[in-house]
Amino acid sequence: MLFCMLIALLNGLVIGASRAINGQLSGNAGPLQASLWNHAVGFLLLCLLLALNGWPHAALATIPLGAYLGGFYGALFVAVNSFVFNRLGAMKAALLVIGGQMLFAVVLDWQHQQTAPGVLRCAGVAVILLGMYLSKTTVASGATASPSTRDANQVENVV
Amino acid sequence: MLRQFKDGLLAIGGGALLALMIDSNSQLAMATSPVFSSWLAHGVGALVALMVLSLATGLRGGSASRGAQPGHSPLWFYLGGIPGAFTVLLAAVAVNGRLSLAGAIALMMVGQVVFGLVSDHFGLLRVPLRRVGSRDLLVVLCVLSGSVMVIFGGAR
Numbered sequence: 001m002l003f004c005m006l007i008a009l010l011n012g013l014v015i016g017a018s019r020a021i022n023g024q025l026s027g028n029a030g031p032l033q034a035s036l037w038n039h040a041v042g043f044l045l046l047c048l049l050l051a052l053n054g055w056p057h058a059a060l061a062t063i064p065l066g067a068y069l070g071g072f073y074g075a076l077f078v079a080v081n082s083f084v085f086n087r088l089g090a091m092k093a094a095l096l097v098i099g100g101q102m103l104f105a106v107v108l109d110w111q112h113q114q115t116a117p118g119v120l121r122c123a124g125v126a127v128i129l130l131g132m133y134l135s136k137t138t139v140a141s142g143a144t145a146s147p148s149t150r151d152a153n154q155v156e157n158v159v
Numbered sequence: 160m161l162r163q164f165k166d167g168l169l170a171i172g173g174g175a176l177l178a179l180m181i182d183s184n185s186q187l188a189m190a191t192s193p194v195f196s197s198w199l200a201h202g203v204g205a206l207v208a209l210m211v212l213s214l215a216t217g218l219r220g221g222s223a224s225r226g227a228q229p230g231h232s233p234l235w236f237y238l239g240g241i242p243g244a245f246t247v248l249l250a251a252v253a254v255n256g257r258l259s260l261a262g263a264i265a266l267m268m269v270g271q272v273v274f275g276l277v278s279d280h281f282g283l284l285r286v287p288l289r290r291v292g293s294r295d296l297l298v299v300l301c302v303l304s305g306s307v308m309v310i311f312g313g314a315r
Contacts, residue, residue, distance in 0.1 A: 011246050012270015047198065122312075
């Protein structure tokens with residue numbers, strides 16, 4: 001149990017690292033290039049993993065089209081995420097993406113299950129929206145607080 | 160300030176795309192296997208990114224990297240797809256254990272936010288330094304606790 005918890009936490013760190021690296025490439029080459037390299041390199045690695053894991057025994061033609069669209073959303077997601085990563089910072093980008101993901105997941109579940117979300121879920125949505133509102137005001141105060149940006153510039157000069 | 164507000168909305172829209180992506184990929188993973196689903200999604204994603212990139216390059220007459228500051232990119236800038244591909248395996252290991260899917264997702268979110276906090280604060284992986292304030296921690300608390308409520312309040 002503890003091992004699985006550590007793996008799940010580690011996975012979050014790995015996701016963060018992947019987004020930070022894509023953000024760096026996006027800063028130099030643009031978000032679409034970052035998305036292209038992310039998917040092409042990942043695809044090559046997964047070719048190897050698929051060779052080890054084996055081709056699945058499934059009738060691929062009977063699977064609904066929607067199940068094949070993940071790569072389409074993913075290509076757009078990596079481009080959008082790489083773009084905002086450089087402008088918002090790692091933490092704020094991660095928080096807003098998680099928030100948007102949760103809110104939209106509630107809508108998707110609602111649509112799939114045809115039942116309205118329960119009380120706890122609605123309360124969770126309200127708390128996420130509060131967090132987003134607070135982050136908006138942090139952004140505003142961050143724009144006027146120069147010391148942090150000055151520090152960042154100094155560090156960039158040193159590097 | 161308006162620019163940052165727009166960036167924030169874009170990030171939230173990115174989260175919606177991510178939810179759609181996971182919805183599709185998990186349907187495919189259930190019908191086939193997690194590795195196959197991720198392999199196919201990366202292949203399709205590479206093609207879509209290539210098409211959009213060439214479309215954008217064509218429209219802008221040769222330079223698609225608007226807003227980018229051309230500079231030297233070390234090799235590791237191109238390798239974000241490697242940790243990206245490994246997340247599939249790690250997620251499969253975490254979910255296959257006794258941890259519920261909801262618990263695994265919650266812990267992964269905590270890991271992402273911790274990574275964001277630490278890399279902003281210390282400039283890991285050349286992320287620009289951004290000092291983390293008490294208001295930021297309040298935002299972290301709201302988004303994470305709200306997400307946990309959404310995850311565990313679900314019927315699934």
